[in-house]
Amino acid sequence: MxxxxxxxxxxxxxxxxxLLACFTIAGWVVFLVSGEATLWRMLLWFVGAAVAHDLVLFPTYAALDRLLRRTTGTDSAARRALLNHIRFPALAAGLLFLxxxxxxLDLGKDTYQAATGxxxxxxxxxxxxxxGALFTLSGAVLAIRWALGRSPRHGAPPTTATPPR
Amino acid sequence: MSARDDHGYGAPRGLWRELDRHPPPGADAVRRGWRSPLRGPWLTSVLGLVLLVTLPLVIITGLLDYAAYGPQFGQAFPTHVSWLRLPTFDWPTRPSWLFRLTQGLHVGLGIVLIPVVLAKLWSVIPKLFEWPPARSVAQVLERISLLLLVGGILFETATGVLNIQYAYLFGFDFYTAHYFGAWVFIGAFVAHVALKLPRLVTTLRKRRPAVPEQPDPDRLVAERPGPPTLSRRGLLAVVGGGSLLLALLTIGQSLDGPLRRTALLLPRGRNPGSGPNGFQVNRSATAAGIQPAETGQAWRLTLTGGGRTVQLDRATLLAMTQHTARLPIACVEGWSTMQTWTGVRLADLAVLAGVPDPASAHVRSLEQGGLFRQATLQSNQVTDRDALLALRVNGVDLSADHGFPARIIVPALPGVHCTKWVADIEFHDA
Structure with missing residues (x-):
């Protein structure tokens, strides 16, 4: 059996x-909100959130990263360091924007003003x-790393950002 | 395993076999297009473990916030939730920072975990485009549950983040959507954890694998991994850095003084004014439609209960024994502030009304409209030594926006239930 x-x-x-338990809860929730006039809007946002991430946000940031990798190149430790020192602040700026x-974008300003005065x-x-501050900081760290890397005492270019192979 | 040797197809085998044999154009290119050498069971397990430990905190604090609103009085939204709630209990008044903590954690942690959630989704996204999408009914059902899981966490995050910034772009009721969306997520989360925990444990028990990891049964590891541009530790540092950045820009919502301004990009990241009344206002007197004439000399506080009605003017209230308490006021939007309140103990007012041992009290505001123009307080919320009808704050009279002539302030009570511009209080006997 x-x-x-x-x-x-x-x-x-x-x-x-x-999975039966999981779908029972979801079904129960749909039943409970089925009287709401905005039910379809909620469902649209629920599914839309997943679609927006999987088919818009992910492809966008992956494509931008690919473009960035092509621009900086990845075939030397120095190029990879440059890549990552652009990548990190760009990711942070994107995250904050999101x-x-x-x-x-000045959304919800009127609601806030009406409620709180x-x-x-x-x-x-x-x-x-x-x-801008994050990019500057990242650039400064990169410049220091290059300066240290080029000095004879430190020898080879910095490798901290390169992975163990 | 002998029963599954046909490539693991379930019934009807013919269907799954045909599906497998007829990939859409480009499926092969997509499969071979995943190049990151960092994806693999180890990375996914580490990110999964972080969420396994932290997301339950967000869930529990969220459900506690619902409990704090007093669902037993029908004043938690949404009101009709059937058995989709914690067991009913009296929300405690101690510690006085309880609601500040639960709500701050719920909102703060919810924001801080965004980079971890995004990284977790990145680590498993090849699975979404895999062909065949399923080899059995079990896999079809699991995929549907993953839509509930991913849709759930993103829906909760999106509605929550928009709500605290007053951007009601979604056009449906926030409370209803956020509460019920949470339950869909909880169901999918529990199922996902139960199904994947064994794999997480076996993966993390082994020695940390090299990059790229060995091909795995879940096919998370790229078929043709490219050269790494970042170490796996580097990737985790980026995710942690993102969380730290968000934490630094959010924590200010819960701090007083100049540090509040560190919440640079949030509406509650500054003090609305200076002086004793210069702290956060959730709803202004103008927004609540409070007329100056109503709050002037003509204002009376009406107390009812025990078959008698007592009317008091503000001078009489000020002549009563005054009590001062330093209490936080915390909003469901995740911000809070600590202030020093002075006024009459609610317990003293209950005695005046002839109900020395009240089971509950119903407070009504002068406000005519608005979801929170009234609130019911539990017995412990009336009799706590710091439960006040506040007349003054930080040594001066309340400002109009903070509820002049009198407002409720009770330890650990959600901000919106600390009714402003109080008109009457009805004490109910035990």
Missing amino acids: RERLRADYGAGLPHALL VFLPGI QPRVSYFIRWLAVS
């Missing part, structure tokens, strides 16, 4: 029970400043 289930279903009984997008300034300039 167990063998049979495993062969036909493709996994053991606990697998089936766990998380703090409403403030940066407080004016809100756009955070676009602040985001640019933080990003």
Whole structure:
């Protein structure tokens, strides 16, 4: 019986029970919110969030990274160091943009003002400043590493960012 | 395993075999296009372990916040959740920073984990484009549960992050969506952990593998790995660095003084003014539609309960025994601030109303509209020694935006239940 289930279903009984429980909760949730006028909007956002990540965000950052790798080259430790010292602040700036997008793009300003009576300034300039600071810091660290790497006492170019092969 | 020797196809085998044999154009190129040498079971397991330890904290603090709103009085949103909630209990008043902690952790940790979630998704994304997408009904079901898992965490993160920044782009009720979305995620998360934990444990028990890792049964390791441009440790440092950066730019929401400004990119990252009343306002008097005439000389506090009605003006309240307490006020949006409040103990007002041992108290505001114009307090929230009808803050009268002439402040009570512009309090007998 167990063998049979495993062969036909493709996994053991606990697998089936766990997923049954998971779908029961999800189904129950849909039942509970089924009276909401905005049910379809919620479902759209739920599935849309996964689609937006998998088919928009991921391909975009992967393509940008590929472009960056082609531009800097990756065939020497120095080039890889340059690549990573652009990559890290770029990733950080992108992350901040994603998380703090409403403030940066001035969304929700009116809601905030109406609720609290407080004016809100756009955070676009602040985001640019933080990003700029991260790029500058990263560049400075790279310059120091190059300077140390080139000095005769230190010999070879820095290799801390290169992986163990 | 003998039953599965046909490439692991389940029933109906013919269907899965045909699917396997007819990949869409480009499937091969996609499979061979994954080049990062860092992907593999070890990396995925490490990221998975971090989320396994931290996400339950976000989940539990979220559910506790729901409990803090007093679902037993029908004042936690959404109201009708059937059995999708923690068992009902009286939210404690001690420690007074309890809600500040649970809500701060929920929002703060939720934000800090974003880079880890994104990295985890990056580490497994080749699986999404794999051909065949399934070899059995079990795999089809597991894929659907993964949509609930991934959709769930991204939906919760997106709605949460937009909510704390007042950008209601989604056009549905935040409470309903965020609460029920959480349950879909919880179900998928528990199933995923139960199914994958054994693999995580065996992977991490072994010695840390070299980069790239050996080909694995889950096919996370690239078929043709390219040369590494970053070490695996470097990648983990980038993820941790991203989390640290977000932590540094979020923690200010919960700090007072100049450090508050470190939450540079969040609306609560600054103090709205200077002076004793210069702290965060959730809802201004104007937004609540409070008229100055209502809060002036004509204002009376009405106490009911025990068959009697008592009306008090502000001068009488100020002439009563005053009590001062230093208490935090914390919002569901994750920000909080500590202030010194002075006023009359709610317990003293209960005695005045003829209900010395109240089971609950219902507080109503002058505010006419608004979801939080009234709140019911539990017995412990009325009788706590620091539970106050505050008249003053930091040594001066409350400002209009902070609830003049009087507001509720109770230890560990969610900010929106610390009713402002109080009009009447109804004490209920045990």
